Amino acid sequence: MPSYKLYYFEGRGLGEASRQLFALADVSFEDVRLTMEKFMELKSTLPYGQMPVLEVDGVQIPQSVAIARFLAKKFGFAGKTEVEQAIVDGICDQWKDFYAEIRPYCYGKFGICPPGWEDLEKAKTEVLIPARDKFFGFLKNLLNKNKSGFLVEGGVTYADLFIVDNMTSLVGWFSGYFEGHPEIEAYYKRVQDIPKLKAWLTKRPNTPF
Numbered sequence: 617m618p619s620y621k622l623y624y625f626e627g628r629g630l631g632e633a634s635r636q637l638f639a640l641a642d643v644s645f646e647d648v649r650l651t652m653e654k655f656m657e658l659k660s661t662l663p664y665g666q667m668p669v670l671e672v673d674g675v676q677i678p679q680s681v682a683i684a685r686f687l688a689k690k691f692g693f694a695g696k697t698e699v700e701q702a703i704v705d706g707i708c709d710q711w712k713d714f715y716a717e718i719r720p721y722c723y724g725k726f727g728i729c730p731p732g733w734e735d736l737e738k739a740k741t742e743v744l745i746p747a748r749d750k751f752f753g754f755l756k757n758l759l760n761k762n763k764s765g766f767l768v769e770g771g772v773t774y775a776d777l778f779i780v781d782n783m784t785s786l787v788g789w790f791s792g793y794f795e796g797h798p799e800i801e802a803y804y805k806r807v808q809d810i811p812k813l814k815a816w817l818t819k820r821p822n823t824p825f
């Protein structure tokens with residue numbers, strides 16, 4: 617078994633889906649959580665100066681989605697066929713587009729408002745809610761296409777993990793996040809109820825994002 621070391625900040629952010637893949641697969645890893653001060657010391661040694669970074673037997677892999685996809689393929693959470701894997705990759709890309717679209721709202725919540733978006737209520741109504749409704753429509757179509765309860769027929773994948781973890785941040789900031797979307801709320805709970813994931817969620821540090 618290779619030795620795995622995952623570097624990220626204390627929060628969930630872009631590192632959490634990979635931590636969850638280790639938990640789902642019951643594979644041990646070193647969960648390195650850096651303070652900003654420690655990160656700044658290491659920054660110049662990281663491939664793109666950012667985290668997450670996964671070290672596999674000392675070799676560094678950057679970029680959150682590449683890391684999660686690598687682990688998901690190894691552990692069986694990337695889709696069951698090549699076609700399904702491509703669909704899962706596309707779902708994750710679509711989620712990244714959504715993540716970019718809602719930046720004015722999320723960055724406000726991180727305390728780094730982009731210029732012109734200082735009013736968080738305005739960012740919620742004009743950016744988050746329309747983007748959410750569009751994205752939830754895509755998720756509903758995917759959920760209705762199969763009977764697994766997840767986004768593809770072959771069961772839970774790394775795309776479910778990114779999407780559901782991001783929902784945890786959003787519903788923490790905006791309690792009405794699932795209002796009018798009971799199927800999506802049920803999906804959110806279904807993913808978190810997977811026994812090994814539930815065990816991880818219970819023991820991990822509790823952070824707002």
Ligand SMILES: N[C@@H](CCC(=O)N[C@@H](CS)C(=O)NCC(=O)O)C(=O)O
Pocket residue numbers: 629630665666667668678679680681
């Ligand atoms: N596209 C990259 C983005 C990585 C990223 O933005 N990382 C942030 C934390 S979420 C970071 O390292 N920020 C510190 C910095 O850029 O100095 C990914 O998905 O991994």
